Amino acid sequence: MARVLTPRAEDFPRWYQDLIAKAQMADNGPVRGTMVIRPAAYAIWERMQAAMDARIKEAEAQNAYFPLFIPESYLSREAQHVEGFSPELAVVTHAGGKELAEPIVVRPTSETIFGEFMAKWIDSYRDLPLLLNQWANVVRWELRPRTFLRTTEFLWQEGHTAHATEADARDYARRILHSVYEDFMVNLLAIPVVPGRKTKGERFAGATNTMTLEAMMGDGKALQMGTSHELGQNFAKAFDITYTSQAGTVEHAWTTSWGSTTRMIGGLIMVHGDDSGLRLPPLLAPIQAQIMVVKAGEGVTEAAVKLRDELKAAGVRVKLDDRADIPFGRRAVDAELQGIPVRIEVGPRDLAAGNAVVARRIDGTKSPVALADVVTEVTGALKTDQQRLLDSALALRQERTVDVETLGDAIEAAQTGWARVPWSAVGTDGEAEANGKAVTVRCLIRPDGSVPESDEEPGVLAILARAY
Amino acid sequence: MARVLTPRAEDFPRWYQDLIAKAQMADNGPVRGTMVIRPAAYAIWERMQAAMDARIKEAEAQNAYFPLFIPESYLSREAQHVEGFSPELAVVTHAGGKELAEPIVVRPTSETIFGEFMAKWIDSYRDLPLLLNQWANVVRWELRPRTFLRTTEFLWQEGHTAHATEADARDYARRILHSVYEDFMVNLLAIPVVPGRKTKGERFAGATNTMTLEAMMGDGKALQMGTSHELGQNFAKAFDITYTSQAGTVEHAWTTSWGSTTRMIGGLIMVHGDDSGLRLPPLLAPIQAQIMVVKAGEGVTEAAVKLRDELKAAGVRVKLDDRADIPFGRRAVDAELQGIPVRIEVGPRDLAAGNAVVARRIDGTKSPVALADVVTEVTGALKTDQQRLLDSALALRQERTVDVETLGDAIEAAQTGWARVPWSAVGTDGEAEANGKAVTVRCLIRPDGSVPESDEEPGVLAILARAY
Incomplete structure (x- = not known):
């Protein structure tokens, strides 16, 4: 088969960019460091969002939406925070045809504006904990952009919570780390992350403790997949987030923040991708099985449609590719690039023998399967291959x-x-x-x-x- | 009962702002014209998104995500477009600590940047139609902001499609108008919209035809709930979106765009709200039924939990409010403000008679219902009251x-x-x-x-x- 991508062993970063282009995942935007997330990658992000969002709601946080625009003066209220983010800010100076009296910052993160409103909304201990999350875009000016991994604009969720005590804040930051992030990354993304504590030098600007989830990429490097921060009373003091305690005293709250981003798509590629393209964990994959009409022939489309309906009824996310006018080889290469876990090839020859061919993306194996057994074979493969991807990533990490x-x-x-x-x-x-x-x-x-x-x-x- | 809101008949705009504040739906953001969407309103937006997104996917459009930042020069390529949007633009002039060589516009809408990439991605007639949509925030500097209705930043979906012929583009713009927008607004929001054609003077900047869905608010005014535009070849020519036809000639594509925004939340309030607060259509409501422990007593919590579980099992989105330490009256007022369609009140007295009280938000009626009949009563009420809200909005429009x-x-x-x-x-x-x-x-x-x-x-x- 012709070489589709630069092999990983030859040039890993180039393989990564090749894959993103060939699998039609993203393009560079016109403004330096921005990206266009194309449907193939956005569908993955939507599934990531849904799975994360369910876990965030399970952790009792509520979604809200805060403004993109933050007065520049807000950032300055927490000294370490402004120092950390100043070099990365994009600033709106003109709007509505006029120069603005105070410049506006495009949010690089929203601790400050959440802080401002938490202060308004929290009155007594009864209002705590206040557990909020938002799905949003943020902007950090990147000098060395790389698609998905470091982009000037990215999509993320950012959680912001306020608690009555330091212990409550600590427990919640850990709950998010483990029951939202670790659980999602291990069980959906099939990425064996290591939860750990950042050193003082690597902490988020304004945090008293930053916890992280680190994953090993296919080339042995690390990627930070998400973070959960204890912010102590730093933001509570800067924004006057206070509450009246049960004893009647006025106290500063303790806050946390935590985030995960479209960078996870980059991690997914670099953990599971191979020289033929992406390999999607079946539980995450927007399309789990693609039925491919190899070429037109008697009863071929009918058999393909029947298999599609059976798989759908069995709860499999299935797509029918009956574009018999496009060469089969090209369509198979595309399906491999996109990482679809299972292909079911339906052609006249196999059909004559009562079979379809089931091809598994994880290892490229192909085997003829009786039509009546396809559903069982496919659902079994999806379950097995989810685990195999996790095992294989874990094995690499242990080896390296x-x-x-x-x-x-x-x-x-x-x-x-x-x-x-x-x-x-x-x-x-x-x-x-x-x-x-x-x-x-x-x-x-x-x-x-x-x-x-x-x-x-x-x-x-x-x-x-x-x-x- | 004490007056909670300014009555609608007394001052409709003030009633609207009162409701938004008291029902904790939104706050004004610090930058003029921006808003904070609080959890009560964001949960409504999430349900709107899910219902719309399903219809958009049904119409075969795929989601993607394009950058927030657009080079200022892009806007100028379509003359009417730049003229229409120039007064409303927010402009980033500094980023990463430096002044930018070319100013960047924060997207007011994304026709231009979609156009740029459609031109790259479309090669032949086989690539058409190209049907894209994105969920995103946009910014238009507002001189007279009003929460949800006209805000400097708002959330929306914007669809952008390219077609081979004018007829294809026209059909698709109409398909979106009716099978996505009208269907969603009538059947989910219970808002009887009028689909129509905008006059030339009211067209979107750059469109050859703008279609709209107009709804009558409770005070007899109109609100534009969504729009679907035919853009002719205006953007295709400005961005060089061409394709090779089956005959081998190079042709300009025909494009459409269509959008609906968080403004719909404002419409929902003004169509269905009454002097006690919002009234949510049951199919839309994040919480359809709230079970309220009136006050503590023998077996009360147990009965409430049992009802909660039974309703959940029947597919009702139910919430248990067992905060017996907060006065019942206050909690009931809050449930009415938020528009929860049905309340089930469980207290010692009714329980002794084997009953709970079912209160319907739509008309304030309350009736004792035997515990064994609560599920049937509630599911019936949800169905009936969805229709009654639509009927009532339609009756008002016909009358006025x-x-x-x-x-x-x-x-x-x-x-x-x-x-x-x-x-x-x-x-x-x-x-x-x-x-x-x-x-x-x-x-x-x-x-x-x-x-x-x-x-x-x-x-x-x-x-x-x-x-x-």
Whole structure:
């Protein structure tokens, strides 16, 4: 078969861009760093949104929508926050044909404007916790844009919550980390993420604690797939988010924020993609099975339609491709590029023997299956292949993660994968040294894999890697 | 009962703003004309989106996402378009800490950027029709903002399609008008809209034909609930959207665009609201039935939970309000403000008689219902009251619409409702005269209610009204 993409082993970043173009997932927008998300990728995002949104609602947060435009003065109220975001801001200075008295910032994130309204809405302890989320676009001016991974505008959900106590805020930030993000990423995306704690140097601007979910990409690098922050009372003090306690005293609330973005689409490609294109986890795939009329012939379309209806009735998201006027090879290549988990090929020859051919995207295997068994075969394949993708990503991560004892060994190991090293052997100085070599501390974890309560806990391990 | 809102008869605009505030639907944002959509209203928007999106997909359009930022130069390529939108633009001049070489416009609508990419993606007639839609935020600088109705930023869906022929484009614009918008508005929102044709003076900037759906508000004014435009070859020529025909010639495509916005929430309030608050059509309502523990007592919570579970099992969107520590009256007022179609009140006294009280929001009736009959009673009420809301809105419109023969009579009738008058008695000069008196031609219709193919068709009627 002709080579469709630059092979991953030859040039991973180019393979990534090739795949996005050939699978018609996205185009670069006219303004530097922006992207057009094409239907093939947007359908994936819609399924991500639906699955995440259900989990967010399960965590009792309510959706709302806050304005895109934030007065520039809001950003300045939290010192670390404005310092972190200033270099990335897009600023509206003219509107309605006039110069504005105060410049307006296009939201890079919405802690400040949520803070302003939380202060208005919260009166007493009865109003807490206040659990909000929004699905929105945000803008951060990117100097080195890369489709899905770092774009000037991206789509995301951002949760913002206020709580009566530090413990409540801490528990909620962890609940989101595990029961929303980790559960979604592992079980829907089939990506084995590592939840961990960011070092002080890697924290969100304004947070007292940033937790992350790190995934290993196909080239051994790391990608941050989502974050959940404890903001302490920093924003509550800056925006005067107070409540009257049961005892009648006025107290500052404790807030959290947490986000996940269209960057996850990039992660999905780099974790599951192969040299033929994307491989979509069946539970996520907008189209799980594509029935393909190989070529016209007696009873072929009828058989294909019947299979389509049977699969649909069995709850499979199925599409019929009966464009017999387009060469079958080209259509098969497209289906592989798009990562459709299962193809069912219906042609005159197989049909004469009472069969269709079931092709599995995960490993390219093809086998003839009696028409009466297609539904069972396909539903079985979808279930099995979801698990196999997760297993395979986990196996790669285990293979490419090494335990070392020194900073030097960690930096070396990070050239091809992840290094797990005692944080006491790295420390803030070691972190700076690693950063100078394009290696970062992705997160801190406990030896049992759980998330540490502080950087200083004895025995804490650091994961070092190169990252996107 | 204490007066909760300014009565509609006393001051309709103030009633509207009161309702939005008291029902916690929205707040004004800090930047002039922007709004914060609070969870109570956002939940309505989510249900609108889901119902519309299903119809849009049924019409074979695919969702995508295009950038928020558009180079200023794009707008200028279609002369009428730039002229129409220039006064409303918000312009980014600085980003990433620097002044930009070319100013960037925050999208007021996306015909131009869709046009740019349609030109890249369309090659031959095989690529047509290209049917795209996006859910997004847009910005139009508003001088006289009003929550939901005219806001500087609003949420919407905008469809953009390209077709091989003028007839294909015309048919598709009409298909969207009727099978997406009209069907959704009538059957979900219970709003009897009038589909019609805009006059030349009221057309979208750049369109060759704008079709609209007009609804009568509770005060007799009109609101444009959605629009569907034929753009002719205007954008195809400006952005060079061409295709190779089956005959091998290179042709310009014909495009359409169509949109509906968060303004529909304002329409919903003004059509169905009464002096106690919003009344939500049951099919739309995020919460269809609220079970309320009137006050604590033996077996009360258990009975309420049992009813909740039974209603849930019957497919009703139900919420249990067991906050017995908050006065029942206050909670009932809140449920009425929010427009929840049915309340089921469970208290010790009724329970002793084996009953709960079912209260219907539509008319405030309350009746004791045996516990075993509650599910049947509620599901029946939801079905009936959906229809009753539609009937009642239709009755109001019929009552307040008068048929007249002259422009003068039409302008007078438009002070309290709608006037239906032969378009030949108005014309472009008459339209200008009416506009000078704050009355507009909402749309042109045929005597049988269908949408005219041109302004010049004999017998065409104009609907004149004051409008939001």
